[in-house]
Every structure is written in structure tokens, then in C-alpha cells.
Amino acid sequence: MQRLFSREFAACRRETTWRSPRTNTSYPVSMSVRSGALTWRLDPLMDDQELDSRQSTGAVYWEGAVRVSRDGADLGRAYLELTGYADALRIGRQ
Secondary structure (H helix, E strand, O other): OOOOOHHHOEEEEEEEEEEOOOOOOEEEEEEEEEEOOEEEEEEEOOOOOEEEEOOOOOEEEEEEEEEEEEOOEEEEEEEEEEOOOOOOOOOOOO
16 A cells, blocks of 8 residues: 655646535545556545535535546546635634
């Protein structure tokens, strides 16, 4: 198993976005990321993996399983979390 940390890769291109029918938030669910000389493709196993936790933590975000591929070859699975695409987090009384 190979682990990549945020300091070791950079998103280089959004491929596909998905818009939530519940929150109307658009997420870049498919993307290419670069790690050194290698470019990896990340595609969701299913688009709708949005979590709406406004009733508890106040956050709305997308997290879930993605397929990892390179040069068209399926290399495995990974976990992707996308935050900061929904409305700003509201804490306290409104």
C-alpha cells in the first residue's frame, strides 16, 4: 500500500463536477493529481457521497471512495474528502 500526503501531491486538473440535488453545491469529484513525475486520475465510485451534517457539526462536504488509475490502468481505491465547496460554516446563534 502506498500513502500520499497533501504535501506530496498537487491537484492539476478538474475532470468532472457533480452538483448535489439537496444542497446545490458543486464538487470536483473527478480530477488528475500529480505526485513527482507521475499523474494519477481519481474518479468516484459513485457521485453522490455528500455528507450534510448541518444539524450536528454545521458542515456540508463530500467524502468517499474513489478509483485510482494511471494511463487507463485501474490501480486501486482511495478515500477523498472535499471541503470548502458548500456555504461557510456557521457556528453559534444565527
